[in-house]
Amino acid sequence: MRKRFEQQMTLGRLPIGETEIPTKKRSGALPGLCTAMKEIFITTKWNEKIFEILEAKIMCISSEI
Numbered sequence: 001m002r003k004r005f006e007q008q009m010t011l012g013r014l015p016i017g018e019t020e021i022p023t024k025k026r027s028g029a030l031p032g033l034c035t036a037m038k039e040i041f042i043t044t045k046w047n048e049k050i051f052e053i054l055e056a057k058i059m060c061i062s063s064e065i
Contacts, residue, residue: 017042 009015016038023031040046 021034
C-alpha cells in the first residue's frame, strides 16, 4: 500500500485551510474546483473517503495489468 501524504505543518508555509481562493479575477469552474479540493484536503472524513475510492480504483487497475 502506498503512503498517503501527511498533514503536518512546516515552518514558513501557509496552511491550506488558511489559503484564500481568488474569485474576483477568475471565472468559470476553477474557483469552485479549488474550493472543493481545499475542503477535501482539510476535512478528514472527505479526505479518507476520497483516498479509499482512489486506492480501490488503483488496486483494481494494477491487478488487471
